[in-house]
Amino acid sequence: MNDNRARTMLVVGAAALMLPLVADDYVLVLALRALMYSLIVMSFSLLAGELGLVSLLQSTFAGVAGYGLAILSTSYGWSALPAAAASLLLTLATAAVFGLVSLKTSGVGFMMLTIALGQMVWALAFQWIDLTRGMDGIVSIPAPEFAGLNLRDPRAMYFVTAAIVVVCFASAHVLMESRFGLLIRGIRDNAPRMRALGHPILRARLAAFLIASFYAAVGGILLTWETRVITPVALDLSRAVWVLTAAVIGGTTLLGGSVVGVVIMVTLEAVLSQYTDRHILVFGLILAFAILLLPNGVSAFVSDLWAKRRGRSRETSAVKLAR
Amino acid sequence: MLRKSWIWAASLIAIAPAASGQPKAQEELRVGVIANLSGVFASSGTTMVNGVRMAVDEAGGKAGAMPIKLFIVDDEGNPELAITRLKAMDTRDKVDVIVGPVSGNIGMAAVDWAKDSGVPVVVAYSAPEDITMRKAVHNVVRAGWSGAQPMFAFGEYVAKKGMKKIVMVGQDYVFPHNQIGGFLKTFCRNGGEEVIKIWHPLNTTDFSSMLAVLPASDAIMYNGAGTDAVAFAKQLEEFGARRGRPLLGGSNFFAVGSLPAMGKTAIGGLSALQYSDALDTPQFKAFRDSYVKKYNEPPMATSEHGYVAMKMVINAVEKTGGKDRAKLIEALRKTDMPNAPRGPVKLDDYGNPIQNIYINEVKSVDGKLLNVAIAKIENVSQFGPYDAKTYLADPPDSRDFPPGKCSDPYYKKK
Numbered sequence: 001m002n003d004n005r006a007r008t009m010l011v012v013g014a015a016a017l018m019l020p021l022v023a024d025d026y027v028l029v030l031a032l033r034a035l036m037y038s039l040i041v042m043s044f045s046l047l048a049g050e051l052g053l054v055s056l057l058q059s060t061f062a063g064v065a066g067y068g069l070a071i072l073s074t075s076y077g078w079s080a081l082p083a084a085a086a087s088l089l090l091t092l093a094t095a096a097v098f099g100l101v102s103l104k105t106s107g108v109g110f111m112m113l114t115i116a117l118g119q120m121v122w123a124l125a126f127q128w129i130d131l132t133r134g135m136d137g138i139v140s141i142p143a144p145e146f147a148g149l150n151l152r153d154p155r156a157m158y159f160v161t162a163a164i165v166v167v168c169f170a171s172a173h174v175l176m177e178s179r180f181g182l183l184i185r186g187i188r189d190n191a192p193r194m195r196a197l198g199h200p201i202l203r204a205r206l207a208a209f210l211i212a213s214f215y216a217a218v219g220g221i222l223l224t225w226e227t228r229v230i231t232p233v234a235l236d237l238s239r240a241v242w243v244l245t246a247a248v249i250g251g252t253t254l255l256g257g258s259v260v261g262v263v264i265m266v267t268l269e270a271v272l273s274q275y276t277d278r279h280i281l282v283f284g285l286i287l288a289f290a291i292l293l294l295p296n297g298v299s300a301f302v303s304d305l306w307a308k309r310r311g312r313s314r315e316t317s318a319v320k321l322a323r
Numbered sequence: 324m325l326r327k328s329w330i331w332a333a334s335l336i337a338i339a340p341a342a343s344g345q346p347k348a349q350e351e352l353r354v355g356v357i358a359n360l361s362g363v364f365a366s367s368g369t370t371m372v373n374g375v376r377m378a379v380d381e382a383g384g385k386a387g388a389m390p391i392k393l394f395i396v397d398d399e400g401n402p403e404l405a406i407t408r409l410k411a412m413d414t415r416d417k418v419d420v421i422v423g424p425v426s427g428n429i430g431m432a433a434v435d436w437a438k439d440s441g442v443p444v445v446v447a448y449s450a451p452e453d454i455t456m457r458k459a460v461h462n463v464v465r466a467g468w469s470g471a472q473p474m475f476a477f478g479e480y481v482a483k484k485g486m487k488k489i490v491m492v493g494q495d496y497v498f499p500h501n502q503i504g505g506f507l508k509t510f511c512r513n514g515g516e517e518v519i520k521i522w523h524p525l526n527t528t529d530f531s532s533m534l535a536v537l538p539a540s541d542a543i544m545y546n547g548a549g550t551d552a553v554a555f556a557k558q559l560e561e562f563g564a565r566r567g568r569p570l571l572g573g574s575n576f577f578a579v580g581s582l583p584a585m586g587k588t589a590i591g592g593l594s595a596l597q598y599s600d601a602l603d604t605p606q607f608k609a610f611r612d613s614y615v616k617k618y619n620e621p622p623m624a625t626s627e628h629g630y631v632a633m634k635m636v637i638n639a640v641e642k643t644g645g646k647d648r649a650k651l652i653e654a655l656r657k658t659d660m661p662n663a664p665r666g667p668v669k670l671d672d673y674g675n676p677i678q679n680i681y682i683n684e685v686k687s688v689d690g691k692l693l694n695v696a697i698a699k700i701e702n703v704s705q706f707g708p709y710d711a712k713t714y715l716a717d718p719p720d721s722r723d724f725p726p727g728k729c730s731d732p733y734y735k736k737k
Binding site for chain 1: 361396397399400401402403404406407408410411413414415427428431432434435436439451458495496497498524525722
């Protein structure tokens with residue numbers, strides 16, 4: 001299974017890195033969006049799948065990072081990279097506080113707490129007008145330019161993004177295969193036993209929460225550079241639900257599932273909005289069916305299918321005939 | 324196994340261009356239309372698109388010899404999504420020009436995008452002044468207005484009507500700041516004394532605490548729109564806080580859609596806009612009648628603005644005889660439309676219309692509440708009575724600027 005996961009990631013990573021060589025600008029625009037969101041969804045899946053905590057705060061952390069970047073690089077005139085680094089730290093600090101507040105709970109209580117905290121951040125962005133410009137949001141956020149790479153060029157932006165995303169996924173994968181990953185899954189499956197074995201439950205949870213939030217923040221920073229605008233919509237509950245939906249569709253059990261989920265969501269949005277103004281309705285219906293029919297997500301469905309087919313090909317032809 | 328995964332990777336790469344391949348038509352004018360078509364503000368977007376469609380139909384579906392193809396896209400009121408969709412219209416649909424949007428924040432986001440992409444944009448209704456001021460871009464022009472523009476005319480009108488002291492309650496964001504800014508600059512220089520500004524966060528529906536202590540004044544102004552506005556109008560009457568004072572509005576306060584909910588409170592209410600629901604000109608009547616015939620409802624300001632924006636595009640294409648981008652932008656910037664439904668529309672050097680402003684009064688016409696023009700101020704620019712340099716020397720309007728007291732030294736200088 002682990003072998004399989006690594007291979008899937010290799011395929012997706014290779015395909016992603018080579019996309020700009022063959023795809024036109026439009027596909028690149030969508031692919032960029034998908035790559036950036038996949039980090040936020042991966043952040044969610046990491047907590048939901050590996051730690052068993054459904055956090056609706058992950059898109060909020062992306063938004064906090066985006067706002068930090070936007071404020072520092074417009075109001076305070078910081079250049080792009082220091083602003084990005086500072087907003088990563090800001091996000092981690094926020095995540096640490098929120099984590100300490102919420103991680104002692106679990107299940108529905110934890111989820112409700114994350115919704116409440118997320119709404120607080122949203123209200124702050126909406127009403128702290130001197131800092132965030134409220135509903136109007138912050139525009140004209142400068143994109144970084146370094147070493148002759150102008151990130152306004154979609155191809156340059158794509159390579160940088162794809163490289164960062166691949167590194168993020170690879171590091172998350174390595175981490176989940178490590179002893180830390182085992183500890184996390186152990187806590188998910190049986191927290192009391194892990195505690196009895198002497199493991200620091202809260203500290204491990206907090207560490208996982210911070211790591212996940214870091215990935216979301218990276219996604220948020222890339223997204224803000226790409227669109228060069230941030231408004232309270234980025235912190236809206238509907239954004240958190242979008243992330244949740246992508247994770248559920250893709251399957252939270254595999255890190256790669258987040259890529260599958262995001263690609264499906266972004267493609268659906270793009271295709272449906274071309275044909276009908278009622279695309280959100282159609283979108284909802286498709287999602288409802290997907291969730292009903294594929295409870296473990298598309299990626300699990302496909303890998304099950306794959307596993308079955310491989311199993312079947314090892315069966316003797318006699319068995320096949322008998323079928 | 325590893326080999327198999329490479330086959331997967333290869334086939335993914337092979338599929339990508341096939342999926343994205345779009346036929347490129349050469350001889351048609353491809354117009355991207357972006358507006359908010361879902362959610363709470365959907366009606367402003369759909370009426371704008373109605374106006375755009377009407378202009379296309381009137382032109383027989385053609386600009387010059389080229390058939391017009393519309394690509395209509397919903398921004399969902401989300402600036403970030405709007406940028407993705409604008410990029411899609413540029414790269415996938417290969418649009419020659421963009422018409423829209425309606426919402427202020429999306430307009431501002433679109434300007435940054437337009438600067439990078441170079442695609443000509445005709446902003447339809449979106450009103451942040453910086454779109455055609457501090458952030459003005461050569462390829463972006465406006466068919467509509469800036470927030471302060473109608474209020475320059477309104478401030479002078481109100482002051483000259485003898486209303487010297489005004490209590491303003493407003494939504495705390497850039498657009499209402501800009502509106503009262505324009506108002507104050509002329510109000511204070513024409514005999515006004517003070518505007519007491521009370522700001523509230525967006526989505527406030529309970530005004531009881533505010534209304535209980537509403538200061539004395541010659542008039543009350545609500546500087547905002549939407550559900551907050553309707554709630555304010557209703558509670559103003561319910562709490563008996565109005566005490567016979569005239570009710571003034573920011574430009575979108577007495578929107579036709581909100582009037583039925585406000586009911587009698589709204590009657591006699593005054594506001595200013597470059598549009599009116601009832602103008603006594605042949606151009607307006609022709610526009611209104613054919614709009615009603617086509618859509619079975621009266622046009623809104625947004626409908627007319629969509630119509631004018633699309634007309635600007637068609638005229639520019641006819642003038643240049645093609646769709647060469649640079650020429651199209653030049654032609655758009657030279658827009659001079661003496662016969663628009665709202666009256667003459669001529670762009671200034673920054674790409675914003677110089678146009679009539681109407682002082683509108685809410686009246687009941689055949690049982691329907693409408694904004695009827697009772698006064699007309701001609702040739703108002705986005706800089707009001709000032710030239711661009713003088714106006715731009717001031718800081719942008721904010722919650723506290725310009726000051727509410729007309730005795731402030733700021734108003735002493737010219």
